Amino acid sequence: MRDASPAKTYALHIGVIALLFALNFVLPDYHQGLFARIMALAVFAMGYNLLFGYVGLLSLGHAMFFSAGLYGAGLTVYHLGWGVPEAFIAGVACGALLALIVGLLALRTAGVAFMIVTMMFAQVFYLLILYFATWTGGDQGLVIQQASRVFSIGGTSFDLTDPTVRYMSALALFAIVLLVTLAVVRSRFGRVLVAIRENEERTKMLGYDTVANKLAAVVASGAICAASGAAYALLFGYVGSNFASIQYSILPLLWVLLGGAAATLGPLIGTLFMYYVTDITSGFTSAYLLIVGVALILLVLFAPKGIMGSIRERWLRWLT
Amino acid sequence: MADKNGFFDLSKTTLSRRTALKGIAVGAGLALAPGFVRYSQAQSSAPIKIGFQSHRTGIGAAYGRWYEKTSAAAVKAINDAGGISGRKVELVIEDDGTDPARGAEVVNKFAKQHKTDIAFGTLFSHVVIGSAPAAGENKIPYFVVSEGHHVASTKLNRYVFQPGITDVKSQIQSMAPWIAANAGKKVTQIFPDFAFGYDHRDYLPPALKAQGADVIAQIAIPPTESSFTKYFPQIPAETEVIYHVMVGPAVLTFVKELGEFYGSNRPQLFGFMDSLEATDINSPGLEFLDGSHFWEGSPRYAQADDSAAQKAYRAAVGIDDNGAAVGDPKDVSTASHMFGCWETLYVVKKAMEDAGYKGPEDRAKLVEATEALKEFAEGPEHPQGPKTFNGKIHQCFGIQNISKVEGGKLKVVHKTKIEDGLYEPEGDYTKQAL
Numbered sequence: 204m205r206d207a208s209p210a211k212t213y214a215l216h217i218g219v220i221a222l223l224f225a226l227n228f229v230l231p232d233y234h235q236g237l238f239a240r241i242m243a244l245a246v247f248a249m250g251y252n253l254l255f256g257y258v259g260l261l262s263l264g265h266a267m268f269f270s271a272g273l274y275g276a277g278l279t280v281y282h283l284g285w286g287v288p289e290a291f292i293a294g295v296a297c298g299a300l301l302a303l304i305v306g307l308l309a310l311r312t313a314g315v316a317f318m319i320v321t322m323m324f325a326q327v328f329y330l331l332i333l334y335f336a337t338w339t340g341g342d343q344g345l346v347i348q349q350a351s352r353v354f355s356i357g358g359t360s361f362d363l364t365d366p367t368v369r370y371m372s373a374l375a376l377f378a379i380v381l382l383v384t385l386a387v388v389r390s391r392f393g394r395v396l397v398a399i400r401e402n403e404e405r406t407k408m409l410g411y412d413t414v415a416n417k418l419a420a421v422v423a424s425g426a427i428c429a430a431s432g433a434a435y436a437l438l439f440g441y442v443g444s445n446f447a448s449i450q451y452s453i454l455p456l457l458w459v460l461l462g463g464a465a466a467t468l469g470p471l472i473g474t475l476f477m478y479y480v481t482d483i484t485s486g487f488t489s490a491y492l493l494i495v496g497v498a499l500i501l502l503v504l505f506a507p508k509g510i511m512g513s514i515r516e517r518w519l520r521w522l523t
Numbered sequence: 524m525a526d527k528n529g530f531f532d533l534s535k536t537t538l539s540r541r542t543a544l545k546g547i548a549v550g551a552g553l554a555l556a557p558g559f560v561r562y563s564q565a566q567s568s569a570p571i572k573i574g575f576q577s578h579r580t581g582i583g584a585a586y587g588r589w590y591e592k593t594s595a596a597a598v599k600a601i602n603d604a605g606g607i608s609g610r611k612v613e614l615v616i617e618d619d620g621t622d623p624a625r626g627a628e629v630v631n632k633f634a635k636q637h638k639t640d641i642a643f644g645t646l647f648s649h650v651v652i653g654s655a656p657a658a659g660e661n662k663i664p665y666f667v668v669s670e671g672h673h674v675a676s677t678k679l680n681r682y683v684f685q686p687g688i689t690d691v692k693s694q695i696q697s698m699a700p701w702i703a704a705n706a707g708k709k710v711t712q713i714f715p716d717f718a719f720g721y722d723h724r725d726y727l728p729p730a731l732k733a734q735g736a737d738v739i740a741q742i743a744i745p746p747t748e749s750s751f752t753k754y755f756p757q758i759p760a761e762t763e764v765i766y767h768v769m770v771g772p773a774v775l776t777f778v779k780e781l782g783e784f785y786g787s788n789r790p791q792l793f794g795f796m797d798s799l800e801a802t803d804i805n806s807p808g809l810e811f812l813d814g815s816h817f818w819e820g821s822p823r824y825a826q827a828d829d830s831a832a833q834k835a836y837r838a839a840v841g842i843d844d845n846g847a848a849v850g851d852p853k854d855v856s857t858a859s860h861m862f863g864c865w866e867t868l869y870v871v872k873k874a875m876e877d878a879g880y881k882g883p884e885d886r887a888k889l890v891e892a893t894e895a896l897k898e899f900a901e902g903p904e905h906p907q908g909p910k911t912f913n914g915k916i917h918q919c920f921g922i923q924n925i926s927k928v929e930g931g932k933l934k935v936v937h938k939t940k941i942e943d944g945l946y947e948p949e950g951d952y953t954k955q956a957l
Binding site: 231232233236237240333336340341342343344345346347348349364439440441443444445446481482485486489491492 | 579580617618620622623624625627628631632634635636648649652653655656657659660671673678679680716717718721746
C-alpha cells in the first residue's frame, strides 16, 4: 500500500464530516435540502464504490439493492405501520439478504457476464415492483405520510420532515458509512479485496478464499446501498419504481467514476458534482444532460481516475 | 451636534401647537401624496410568482412543451386583464426531467430558492406523487394538471390540488353509459401493464356493470412489448367492443397489427386520446381507427358548435382547426389535457382573490379558499366546460367528450354530464392540519 498515514487520512475524513456539519448552519434553505439528498445518495455511491472501486466488480444492477432498502423501509411503514428505526433496519436487512442471494448466483460469473447478470436481476426486481403494484404502488409509487416519519429516542422526538433533523440524519448516516468504509478498506479484509481486484489468481494461490471475500463484499455493498435507499424513503417520503430502473444502476457508477473509484471520498465528490452541474445548468437550458455528458467526457479524457483519484495522484498520495 | 447658534440643538427647540399642527398636516399630505401611494403600491404589486414544474425533458417532453405554451397563454390573458388582485403574474419554469426525485427537488427549489407563491403544472403521476411530500413539507400549494386519481384518492396531502382537469376514475366512469348504450355490451380491455393501465382495468368493469354491460376479458400488455399480434387470439370471439388504452411509441404498431388481425370485420373500437396525444391521427398505420371512438378531454379539432370561449382559448394558445400549432401542421397539440393548465391558473386567480392573498404567509388561507370553491362556470376562464369542485378531495369534476374518427378528423358525437363522473369521496383532506 501507499504511505500509511492513518492519522492524516482520518483527520481529513473527520474534517469533511465537520465541514458538512458546519454547512448545515450556513447553507441557504434550498441548498441545505439538496445537500441532505446528496449525502443520502452519496451513501449509495459509497456502497457501489466498495464493490466497484475496491473489488473491481462492475455491477449494473445496484438499483435493486437501493430499492430493496427503499421498499423494505417504505412498505413496512406504509402497510404495517412500523416506526422509523424498525423500518430502516428492515430496509437494510432486505438489501443484505437480496445481496446475499444475488451474490451467490452472480459471483459464478465475472467481467462482462457479471455486469449482464446483475443487470438482469435488477430488471427482474424492477418488473416485480410493477407486477405487485397493488402493494408497491407500481410505477406511480407511494407517499410516506409526514406523520409516519416522526420517531422518538429516549423521549426526544425527531421529525424527519424538519430540514435540520433531515440534514443531520443524512449526515449521521453518511458519516457512519464513510468511517466504516474507510476502516474496512484499510483493514485486512479491504486489502484482500484490493488484491482480488489486482490479481485474483494470485490471491487464490496465496490461500485466500476469493469467492467468500467477494460475497462478503457484495453483501456489504448491498447493505450500504439499501441503507441509502431506506434513508431516502424515510427522509423524503416517496417510494417509487423509478429508483429500481436501470438509470439508478448507472448513476452510482457515474458518481463513482466522476469522484474517483477506490477513493473513499470519491462518491461524495462525484454525487455533489453531478447534482450541482444538473441543478445549475438546468436553469439555463433544457439540454443540460448534454452538458453533463460533455463534463463526463472531459473528465474521462483529462482526469480518468476521477476528481479524488487525480487529487490523490498529484498531491495527496497518502489518501485512502 | 450643535453649532454655535444652537441651530441643531434639540434641547432648545420648543414645539408650539401651531408647529405641531403644521407637522401633522405635512405628514398627512405626504402620506396621501401620489409619490407615497406609488411607493406603498410597489410593496404589494410585486408579481405573483408561479413555479411551473415542467416536463421539458424525459418521457413527458411532448406534453411539457404544450403545457408551457398553454400556461404562457393563460398568464398573458390574465395579465392583460389586470393580473391577480391587480398584481402581474410571472411563471418561473424549472425542468423536472419527468423524474420524481428531480420533481421533489424542483418543488423545494420553488419554495426555498425562487420563493414562488405556489407550484403548478405537473402532468405525470409518478412525478406528482414523488413531489407531493416536498409540497406538504414546504407548505406550498401545489396545483397539478395530471388527471391521475392520486389527488382525489386523498393519499397525498392537503397542499396538493387538481382543480383544472378531471381524474381518470371519473373519466372512465363517464364513458361507461355511452359504451354500453352505443358500442356494445361485451367489452374486452387491452391495456399497458402498469399504473395507467391498471386504472382502466380497475374502474371500467364496475362502471360497465352498473350499465348492464360486462368486461369479458382483460389483456395486459407488458410495457416492454413491441409486437402485439400474439395477444390478439386472447380476444374472445363474442367481443363487441375493444377498449384500448395503449400509450407510447408502440401505439402505431399496435393499431396497425390490430388492423391486420381483423381486416374489415372488426368489433367496435373505443380508446382514450392519451394514446394519441401529440400524434397526428392521419399517421400511416392509423387508418384502421377510422370510424372508431375516443375519449377526449377537450376536442383536438375545432367543432361546428364551438363556443366563443373555446374559439378564443384556441386562438390564444395558438392551435389551428386541426389542433396543431398555428403555422406548423405537424406539431400536434396535447389538446385533451393542456386546457387543464389554462383552467387551473384561473382557479388559482379566483382562490387568491377570494383569500385576499398577499404573499407566502397567506398560503394556508389560499388552501382554505381553494377548498371553499364549489363551481366553475363555462366561459373564457373555463373553455372546456362547466365544472364542480369537491374541496374535501381537492378534485374537480366536469364533462367529457366522445369523438368519432371521421375522414381523418375527430368529431365530437357525445358530451357526458358532470353527474356521470361523480363518485363517493374516499377521504377528506380538510381534516388534515395546515
